[in-house]
Amino acid sequence: MTTEVDLGFVPLLDAAPLILAERLGFAAEERLHLRLHPVRSWSLLRDMLSSGHVAAAQMLSAVPIAGRLGLGGAAVDFDAPLVLSLGGQVIGVSPALGAEMRLNGLVSDFSDALATREALVRARPNGVRFGVPFPFSMHAELLHLWLGGTLPISTVTVPPAQMPTALASGEIEAFCVGEPWGSVAVAGGAADLILPGTAIWTAPPEKVLAVRRGWAEENPDLAGRLLRAIWRACRWISQPDVRAAASDLLAHTDALNVDPEMIERALSGHLLLSQNGAVIDSPGFINFHDGAANFPWRSQAAWLGWNMGRRHGLDGAAAADTASSCWRPDLFRLHLGEDAVLPAASAKVEGANPEPVTAGANRGTVTLGRNAFFDGRIFDLSAPA
Amino acid sequence: MSSHLLTIIIVDSDPERARTICDGSAGLPDAKYSLVAPGPALARRIAALRPDLVLIDADNASRDEMEELTIASGPMERPVAVFVNQSDSALTRAMIEAGVAAYVVDGLTPGRVGPVVDAAIARFNMLQKVRAELDATRAALEDRKVIDRAKGIVMRARGISEDEAYALMRRNAMEKGRRIADIARAIVTAAEVLK
Structure with missing residues (x-):
């Protein structure tokens, strides 16, 4: 018998695993029918999940953390048993600021975060106001990580589709947003892209699958089927030769009404940096699966908790500890033990491997993807600094 | 708080609907209504009006900008906006179903806000129905x-x-x-x- 499950998402490239889990039959394999609810704001999606209107949702990785730390307006309590994607963010500036950065030595290679920062500081020594899609987001965290202590920045929340308008009005001079919205801004001549999120942190956890705290324990069978269906969709989409098919499927989803070419560009990391510029190759721009990307490492949650907590006046170590409890590697292990290769550890030193490394696992070994911060720093959960 | 005139902001790109919501809530005492259209610097424009209550369609994409109003500079002073579901999740559910969400200043009693929200929802639904028929x-x-x-x-x-x-x-x-x-x-x- 097929079980119906309500899932919420915001129409973005990285909603792909949820959409494809249903459309490619991974859900049906698990006797599930996913009723997909596209939603226009993260606040509404968060409230729908919290109130039980949907059983699970694609969620900004920072939202469950903010909820557990008590930050923000809504008291919500979510668990994240699966990471849906790493990366996929772009940083863009107004064409005017882009031109000034080039006068200040910027070479647009779309990869050197240190040099790009230098050019930005020279062009705008008094600071920059950035648009981000939500106050609690990896987008905001990446900007603070990249510029904190070097350049005074402020962030304001701007819905992704409104970034071009906000740039044109002068409300913001730059943004960090998820694809395809950066490319949409470029296509309209509203922005130049200067960096991918992965140039700041090679493996920033961007979206997670979120459920209400306790839901997975109350519905163990359903949780297992849901996790497996979505995990298999993540694995499918990460194959290089399916990109064209995936882009087509996604573009023709009612909710994600974007040119398939723009989706394929982001999926393959071939991005157009400015309206009349060249296409640049950004390897590993977005990662849905490779290198144990779907495993919810407690150290990722701790990193978010440490940074978000400290910026909001909380004790960093305590916030990291509280935050790490909403990433649920135990649920991942329980339900995906037969599909995924499970790493032996549930936390790692974030930023410690500029190249892929091999780690112990339940069946032989597992390859962990590249994980490095732009300035070589590391984040060790056992001794955060 | 009691002598203070309740400042209520309605965010809507449709001024006609916003006015209808205002009119529907007009019977309530001690309230001043302002209409604000979405667009650049929305959060700052709202903050400048120091509202007690912001009403916005839950499905409005600008709703995420409201979230900023809920974040204070320090953890001790959380100036605006506690989402109503902290006191009553059934109400929140009803509001989400009705397409309206309310953000409420800390310290306001749900009893005081309830009628405002109820009236807003009622007017909103009525107008939606008229719209659909039209x-x-x-x-x-x-x-x-x-x-x-x-x-x-x-x-x-x-x-x-x-x-x-x-x-x-x-x-x-x-x-x-x-x-x-x-x-x-x-x-x-x-x-x-x-x-």
Whole structure:
């Protein structure tokens, strides 16, 4: 018998695993029918999940953390048993600021975060106001990580589709947003892209699958089927030769009404940096699966908790500890033990491997993807600094 | 708090609807209403008005900008906006279903805000219903115009009567499992192309 499950998402490239889990039959394999609810704001999606209107949702990785730390307006309590994607963010500036950065030595290679920062500081020594899609987001965290202590920045929340308008009005001079919205801004001549999120942190956890705290324990069978269906969709989409098919499927989803070419560009990391510029190759721009990307490492949650907590006046170590409890590697292990290769550890030193490394696992070994911060720093959960 | 005039902001890109919500809440004492349109610097424009309550359609994409109002500079002073579900999740559910969400200043009692929200929801729903009816009427009128044009084209092309032309279109619609208005639209489009 097929079980119906309500899932919420915001129409973005990285909603792909949820959409494809249903459309490619991974859900049906698990006797599930996913009723997909596209939603226009993260606040509404968060409230729908919290109130039980949907059983699970694609969620900004920072939202469950903010909820557990008590930050923000809504008291919500979510668990994240699966990471849906790493990366996929772009940083863009107004064409005017882009031109000034080039006068200040910027070479647009779309990869050197240190040099790009230098050019930005020279062009705008008094600071920059950035648009981000939500106050609690990896987008905001990446900007603070990249510029904190070097350049005074402020962030304001701007819905992704409104970034071009906000740039044109002068409300913001730059943004960090998820694809395809950066490319949409470029296509309209509203922005130049200067960096991918992965140039700041090679493996920033961007979206997670979120459920209400306790839901997975109350519905163990359903949780297992849901996790497996979505995990298999993540694995499918990460194959290089399916990109064209995936882009087509996604573009023709009612909710994600974007040119398939723009989706394929982001999926393959071939991005157009400015309206009349060249296409640049950004390897590993977005990662849905490779290198144990779907495993919810407690150290990722701790990193978010440490940074978000400290910026909001909380004790960093305590916030990291509280935050790490909403990433649920135990649920991942329980339900995906037969599909995924499970790493032996549930936390790692974030930023410690500029190249892929091999780690112990339940069946032989597992390859962990590249994980490095732009300035070589590391984040060790056992001794955060 | 008690002597303080309740400042209520309604964020809506549709000024007519916003005014309707205002009017619906007008019976409540001690309240001052302001309308704010979405757009750049929304959060700052709202913060400058120091509202007690912000009403916004839950499905408004600008809603995420409201979230900023809920974050204070320090953890000890959380100036604006506690989401209502902290005290009553059933109410939040009802509001989400109604398409309206409310953000409330810390310290305001739900008892005081409840009637405002209830009234806003009631007006919102009523207006939505009127809108839907109006849209349906408009669509029906459009359909009739297209069907009339298509009828004329078929009559001229086949040299048949109006009734026969209509019957032909209806039979076609039934066979194809489509609406007669869709068939009519296809005929009109084809006729324009072949002109």
